[in-house]
Amino acid sequence: MQGNPGEFQGEFAVSTLQSVLLRRAGTVHVDHEPARPSGASDAMVAQGLAALEAELLDRGFALTEPLRTALAGAGAGALADTGRGLLHAIDEQLGADRTHMPLFRDFPRSVPQDTFALYTDRVFALLLQQPRQPCVLCGTVGAVRPVSPCAHLVCRSCWDGADYAGCPLCHRRIDRNDPFLRPARRKSPTVSRQSGPLRLLVLGTSRTADAAAELAALLARPVPLSPQDREDLRVLLLHAVPGGLDWLPAQVPVRETKALALGTLLREAGPETVAEVRRRLPALLTTATDVLRLLCVWSGGEPDPVRAPRLRNVPRPLRRDLLGVLDGLDPASLVEDVHRHARVWKRAAEVLHPYAYGRRFELAALALATVRGTDLAAAGDLGAALLRRAGAHPGLFAVRTGGGVGTRTRVAPVTWGGVVEDALRAGDVATAVELLGARPGELVRRLGHLLRLEGAPEAAPALTAALRRGLPAVAPGPLLSALGALRAAQRPGGRRVFFPRGQVGRAYGADDARAPLAQPVAGAVCALLEGEVLRRLGEAPPYDLAVLDPGLRRLTVPFAERTAAASLVAVPRGSELRLPEGGVVRLFLHWTQPEGVQVDLDLSVAFFDAGWNRVGLCDYTRLRYGGDAAVHSGDLTSAPAPDGATEYVDLDVAGLAAAGARYAVAVVFSYNDIPFEELPDAFAGFMALPAAGRDASYDPRSVRQRFDLAGESRVCVPMLVDLAEGRAVWTDVHLPGENGVHSVGRHGDALGVLGRDLWTYFSGGARLTLWELACWHAAARAGATVVPHRSAGPGGTDELWRFRRRRGEDVAAFAARLRAGAEPDGREPAEDVLAAAAGAAAGRHVFVALAGGDLPAPRATGTLHRLFPGRVDAWAAATRVTAGDLLTALAPAA
Numbered sequence: 057m058q059g060n061p062g063e064f065q066g067e068f069a070v071s072t073l074q075s076v077l078l079r080r081a082g083t084v085h086v087d088h089e090p091a092r093p094s095g096a097s098d099a100m101v102a103q104g105l106a107a108l109e110a111e112l113l114d115r116g117f118a119l120t121e122p123l124r125t126a127l128a129g130a131g132a133g134a135l136a137d138t139g140r141g142l143l144h145a146i147d148e149q150l151g152a153d154r155t156h157m158p159l160f161r162d163f164p165r166s167v168p169q170d171t172f173a174l175y176t177d178r179v180f181a182l183l184l185q186q187p188r189q190p191c192v193l194c195g196t197v198g199a200v201r202p203v204s205p206c207a208h209l210v211c212r213s214c215w216d217g218a219d220y221a222g223c224p225l226c227h228r229r230i231d232r233n234d235p236f237l238r239p240a241r242r243k244s245p246t247v248s249r250q251s252g253p254l255r256l257l258v259l260g261t262s263r264t265a266d267a268a269a270e271l272a273a274l275l276a277r278p279v280p281l282s283p284q285d286r287e288d289l290r291v292l293l294l295h296a297v298p299g300g301l302d303w304l305p306a307q308v309p310v311r312e313t314k315a316l317a318l319g320t321l322l323r324e325a326g327p328e329t330v331a332e333v334r335r336r337l338p339a340l341l342t343t344a345t346d347v348l349r350l351l352c353v354w355s356g357g358e359p360d361p362v363r364a365p366r367l368r369n370v371p372r373p374l375r376r377d378l379l380g381v382l383d384g385l386d387p388a389s390l391v392e393d394v395h396r397h398a399r400v401w402k403r404a405a406e407v408l409h410p411y412a413y414g415r416r417f418e419l420a421a422l423a424l425a426t427v428r429g430t431d432l433a434a435a436g437d438l439g440a441a442l443l444r445r446a447g448a449h450p451g452l453f454a455v456r457t458g459g460g461v462g463t464r465t466r467v468a469p470v471t472w473g474g475v476v477e478d479a480l481r482a483g484d485v486a487t488a489v490e491l492l493g494a495r496p497g498e499l500v501r502r503l504g505h506l507l508r509l510e511g512a513p514e515a516a517p518a519l520t521a522a523l524r525r526g527l528p529a530v531a532p533g534p535l536l537s538a539l540g541a542l543r544a545a546q547r548p549g550g551r552r553v554f555f556p557r558g559q560v561g562r563a564y565g566a567d568d569a570r571a572p573l574a575q576p577v578a579g580a581v582c583a584l585l586e587g588e589v590l591r592r593l594g595e596a597p598p599y600d601l602a603v604l605d606p607g608l609r610r611l612t613v614p615f616a617e618r619t620a621a622a623s624l625v626a627v628p629r630g631s632e633l634r635l636p637e638g639g640v641v642r643l644f645l646h647w648t649q650p651e652g653v654q655v656d657l658d659l660s661v662a663f664f665d666a667g668w669n670r671v672g673l674c675d676y677t678r679l680r681y682g683g684d685a686a687v688h689s690g691d692l693t694s695a696p697a698p699d700g701a702t703e704y705v706d707l708d709v710a711g712l713a714a715a716g717a718r719y720a721v722a723v724v725f726s727y728n729d730i731p732f733e734e735l736p737d738a739f740a741g742f743m744a745l746p747a748a749g750r751d752a753s754y755d756p757r758s759v760r761q762r763f764d765l766a767g768e769s770r771v772c773v774p775m776l777v778d779l780a781e782g783r784a785v786w787t788d789v790h791l792p793g794e795n796g797v798h799s800v801g802r803h804g805d806a807l808g809v810l811g812r813d814l815w816t817y818f819s820g821g822a823r824l825t826l827w828e829l830a831c832w833h834a835a836a837r838a839g840a841t842v843v844p845h846r847s848a849g850p851g852g853t854d855e856l857w858r859f860r861r862r863r864g865e866d867v868a869a870f871a872a873r874l875r876a877g878a879e880p881d882g883r884e885p886a887e888d889v890l891a892a893a894a895g896a897a898a899g900r901h902v903f904v905a906l907a908g909g910d911l912p913a914p915r916a917t918g919t920l921h922r923l924f925p926g927r928v929d930a931w932a933a934a935t936r937v938t939a940g941d942l943l944t945a946l947a948p949a950a
Contacts, residue, residue: 072291073263073291073292073295073296074141074263075145075148076267076270076291077260077263077270078145078146078149079145079149080270080288081258081270082257082925083257083258083259083260083266084123084138084257084258084259085259085260085262085263086126086127086134086138087134087137088126088129088130088131089130089132089133089134097132100132101130101131101135102128104132104135104136105124105135107139108127108139108142109124111143112142112143112146112257113254113757114756114757115146115150115756116252116254116255116756116757116758117254117255117257118254118256118257119256119257120256120257120258120259120929120930120932122259122932123257123258126259127139142257146756147756149624150624150756150759150762151644151646151739151741151754151756151759151762152754152756152759154646154648154700154754155698155700156646156752157699157702157752158221158689158690158692158702158703158704158752159220159221159222159689159690161218161219161221161240161752162218162219162240162751163687163689163690163704163752164684164704164750164752166216166219167679167687167688168679168680169680171677171678174679177193177214180192181209181210181211181224182208182225182226185209185211187200187209188200191213193214194213194214196211196214199213199214200212201236203230203234203236204230204231204234205228205230205231206223206226206228208225210223210225210236212236215236217235217236217237217238218239220236220237221237221692222690222692222693222701226693227690227691228692228693228694229692229695229696229699229701252744252757252758252760253909253924253926254925254926255925255929258929258930263296264296267292267296268297268303270292270296271292271296271297271303272305273937273941274289274292274313275289275304275305275308275313275314275317276305276308276309276941276944276947277310277313277940277941277943277944278309278310278532278533278943278944278946279310279532279533279614279940279943280310280312280313280617280618281310281312281316281618282618282619282620282622282626283618283619283621283622283766284620284623284626285940286316287622289313289316289320293317293320293321293325294320294325299332300329301333301336309531309948310531311343311345311359312349312358312359312618313359314346315346315349315353315359316349316353316358316359318341318353319352319353319359320353321333322350322353322354322374323354323356334374334377337377338384341381343393344382344385344389344393344394344401345361345393345396347378347381348361348400348401348404349361350378351367351370351378352364352365354367354370354374355367355368356368361397361400362397362557362558363558363559364403367403367404367406369407370407370408375407375409375413379408379410379413379420380417380420382417382419382420383417383419385419387419387449387452388452388472390419390423391423391452391453391469391471392471392472394424394426394427395426395427395469395471398427401424401427402427404424405424405427405428408424411435411438414438414441414442415441418441418445419445421438421442422442422445422453425466426466426467426468426469429466431464431465432466432467433457433464442467443455443465443467451470453467453468453469454467454468454469454470455467456468475491476491476492476498479491480505480509483509483510483511484511485506485509485510485511485512485519486511486514486515488502488509489506489518489519490518490522492522493525493526495526496522496523496525496527496530497534499522499523500523500526500527500530500534500535500538500585501534503538503542503581504541504542504545504573506519507573507577507578507581508570508572508573512577513576513577516574516576516577516580519581520580520581523581523584523585524584527584527585527588528588528949529948530948531948532946532947533615533943535588535589535946536589536824536829536943536946537615538585539585539586539589539824540613540821540822540824541822542578542581542585543582543821544822545573545578550567550568551565551566551567551568551812551817552565552566552570553814553817553822555615555789557618559619559767559768560766560769561616561619561620561629561788561789561790562789562791562792563787563789563813563814565810565812565813565814565817583868586832586868586871589832589946590832590836590867590868590871592945592946593832593833593836593837593945593946594836594837594867596836596837596945597837598837598838598839599837599901599903599918600838600840600901601838601841601900601902601903602833602834602838602840602841602902602904603842603843603844603893603894603902603903603904603905603906603911604827604831604841604842604843604874604905605843605844605905605906605907605908605911606843606844606845606846607906607907608905608906608907609827610633610634610783610825610907611627611628611631611632611825611827611923611939612628612629612631612818612824612825612826613824613825613826613828613829613939613943614628614629614939614943615628615630615823616629617940620788621763621764621765621774621788622766623741623761623762624741624761625761625923625924626923626938626939627788628786628826628939629786629787629789630785630786630814630817630823631785631786632783632784632785633760633761633775633783633784633785635744635777635783636744637782638747639745639747640706640707640708640709640744640745640747640750641742641743641744641745641777642706642707642742642743642745643659643661643704643705643706643722643740643742644702644703644704644740644742644743644754645657645659645702645703645704645724645739645740646701646738646740647700647701647737647738647765648696648697648698648700648701648735648737648738649694649695649697649730649735649736650734650735650736653730653734654693654694655694655726655728655730655735656693656694656727656728657703657724657725657726657738657765658675658676658703658724658725658798658799659675659688659703659705659722659723659724660673660675660676660722660724660799660800661673661675661707661720661721661722661723662720662721662723662800662804662807662808663681663686663712663719663720664717664719664720664721664811665716665718665719668719668811668812670804670805670807670808671716672715672717673800673801673804674686674687674688675691675800676688676690677800677801681712681715682711682712682714682715682717684711685707685708685711685712685714686705686707686708686711686712687705688703688705689702689703689704689705689752691703693727697736700737705722706745707720707777708747709779709782713780718779719778719779719811720777720779721773721777721807721811722742722773722774722775722777723771723772723773723800723803724765724772725770725798725799725803726770727797727799728797729797729798730770731767731768731769732765732766732767732770733766733767733768735765738764738766739762739763739764739765740762740763740765740772740774741759741762742759742761743755743758743759743760744760745758763788767790769790769791770798771791771798771803772789772791773787773789773790773807773811774786774787774788775787775788776815778815785814785815787814791803791806791807791810826905826907826921826942827875830905830921830942831871832871833903833905833942833945834859834871835861835870835871835874836867836871837903839860839861840859840860841858842857842896842897843856843857843877843880844857844886844889844892844893845857845877845883846889853885854885854886854887854888854889855883855884855885855886856886856889856893857877857880857882857883858880858881858883858884859873859874859880860881862881890910890911890912891912893911894911894912894913894914894915895914897915897916897918898916899915900916900917901916901917902914902916903918904918904919904922904934905921905942906920906921906922906923906928907922907923907924908922908923908924909922909925909926909928910926910927910928911926912927912928913927913928913929913931913932913934914928914931916933917933917934918935919935920934920935920936920937921936921937921939921942
């Protein structure tokens with residue numbers, strides 16, 4: 057069933073929609089050929105189906121029985137088309153459709169022990185080698201030849217063309233047809249691979265219905281979408297919705313998502329849909345920033361004014377529509393919003409031409425005049441009209457007349473935010489609480505600041521009263537972030553970590569010099585926030601039973617998803633991953649450079665002791681560390697298409713811990729300072745391999761994580777590894793890239809500081825876990841809960857723990873007992889505790905939240921969240937949700 061990826065003509069190769077459904081839901085839609093008489097074609101189908109299943113297993117995928125039956129009845133031609141396209145789509149997801157050839161083709165066996173000796177030989181050959189002269193290293197006559205494309209003189213006796221994939225001197229990729237490259241030596245058969253959980257593929261019943269369900273889930277998600285989700289939303293909008301806007305929910309909780317949907321439709325949809333979007337703009341765009349986000353999407357960018365693209369021209373009818381929206385907004389809100397993004401609004405005014413419609417949309421023209429500093433005295437009748445309009449709002453606009461050549465009259469705003477900042481600077485807690493109470497979201501975001509002010513205890517009654525009034529309107533993101541931050545702040549700690557908004561995820565640490573929290577008030581505020589969470593979940597549809605995996609304690613509630621890397625497994629930042637026991641973790645990096653530009657990416661690992669002091673590294677300057685504990689595949693310095701370049705680093709976790717390293721920080725550098733966003737293809741990840749018998753091949757079944765390298769970044773830190781405990785924390789952050797070359801040597805100290813700060817931050821409880829969120833769902837929505845409890849040591853007994861709300865126990869107390877895993881109401885020993893949990897769910901409507909997917913598919917209806925794939929994916933009656941979707945029930949009422 058394998059073939060050249062460029063030759064696929066099946067539905068997966070031509071349908072981006074189908075690829076999205078495969079990646080998001082694991083669904084495969086099968087088109088059947090017209091019925092034909094049975095005979096020879098049945099044998100062909102059976103053979104083809106067996107071959108397809110073998111190829112899928114080789115990639116870590118398997119067919120569920122309904123899908124296998126559908127493929128068996130599809131006909132030979134349809135099976136071949138679907139199979140070829142399916143394999144191509146899977147290979148693309150796993151990164152297995154690229155050529156993976158590291159510098160040392162016999163990696164890891166042929167990697168030199170002495171990196172310095174190798175470097176010395178390269179320098180001597182580079183500086184002293186002459187054409188038609190004996191080799192300066194070995195003295196062989198006639199063995200020196202130039203290699204293409206770099207033309208360096210290379211001795212065929214010193215350097216093995218069956219092992220090197222790049223020039224031995226400069227490490228640039230060698231042309232495929234260069235005679236220096238000899239066929240690789242035949243390798244002995246490798247040992248069996250370190251296989252992971254199978255990913256089950258399920259039969260899709262209707263492309264339209266499946267796409268509509270995915271689209272509805274994205275639109276309903278109450279937190280900002282990741283870049284991958286935003287791209288999927290665009291595809292679903294253009295391929296999965298009918299004309300008009302009847303399918304659009306009355307409320308899209310995240311304004312960025314709403315702007316992305318509307319802007320995409322305005323750019324790409326048919327005339328009828330565009331007309332309907334324009335008609336509904338006044339109802340859908342309720343702030344000036346909504347309009348600005350829409351302009352960003354219209355101009356081909358993301359719905360984020362912080363990184364707005366160059367704004368493109370707007371057709372006159374749409375221009376009038378948008379100015380009409382601005383003119384109909386509350387004046388105070390309008391003025392404050394345009395000044396929040398004043399720089400971008402100056403550019404927006406150039407494409408909206410507000411003064412051309414100034415008499416028709418006076419308020420919009422006046423608001424933009426305050427941003428642009430327009431001299432209204434020189435604007436004739438329109439200026440006089442705008443001054444009169446400003447005079448009608450004396451508390452909002454201040455008219456200022458300046459000297460100079462002539463008299464210049466401008467209008468300046470008096471904003472709500474400025475008044476709040478004045479109160480906070482003065483330490484006037486009572487006034488700040490009164491003002492913030494009008495905007496509950498801002499009140500929740502500033503709770504940490506308020507509770508550190510000197511007058512916080514005296515203002516506690518007013519603060520709690522404002523929270524009780526305003527919390528029902530607060531979005532889930534600020535609500536949960538504030539709860540986690542306040543909990544963590546009540547523990548001692550000396551560093552703070554910030555994740556500023558930008559194109560890529562960055563993290564900055566700083567000493568915490570803030571005053572301590574007002575403890576009694578902080579505890580009461582946390583109780584109010586948690587009570588609001590439970591209240592909202594209690595209003596959601598109920599379940600008969602909840603099945604919760606304790607492994608969720610290691611996973612965080614998603615945050616900062618705007619900059620999350622597109623990845624094979626959507627792991628929230630700060631989540632803990634268990635490393636494979638007894639094997640090797642192989643980090644991999646692959647990239648292709650633009651035509652005419654040499655790009656050198658480097659995969660490196662820095663090692664630190666328990667105090668985060670650097671003790672070593674494994675990169676192009678040191679190919680081995682701790683003997684064979686860490687082995688680098690060699691430094692390729694160019695990646696021309698079509699093959700690109702690949703680098704590996706194999707980490708023997710136990711060996712590294714024995715060598716004295718406690719932590720490892722994996723890093724991808726753009727050595728010559730080319731941003732990742734300029735590369736046509738760049739991704740990295742890691743796989744789990746056996747300790748012995750591995751070679752340089754790229755094994756798709758062993759891939760545990762694969763993520764794209766993108767954005768205006770040159771330094772990416774995907775994860776931190778605790779070598780002593782065999783666990784990793786997924787960070788997905790980027791370091792600031794200054795001009796120049798990048799390497800571990802240059803960034804080593806910064807990596808240690810970043811690693812220490814992030815490790816302390818994520819282990820200190822500043823981010824709520826999916827375990828806490830799942831326990832809240834269970835306590836508020838389910839009549840009973842079961843928890844599969846694994847024995848901690850050998851010889852122990854696995855048990856199924858049962859929890860039920862007791863008489864007189866309120867929901868908050870029950871949730872606390874669940875979270876702590878304390879005092880279960882029943883313990884049942886079980887040989888297969890996961891099968892026992894599935895049996896407890898049989899015939900019921902259940903909520904299932906898992907870290908891994910090894911639970912057998914229960915014979916029940918309900919909702920399923922799992923991070924990693926497994927047997928539970930065969931649960932046909934389940935509504936599958938992501939970690940972000942678990943927050944949907946927390947969205948405030950309209």
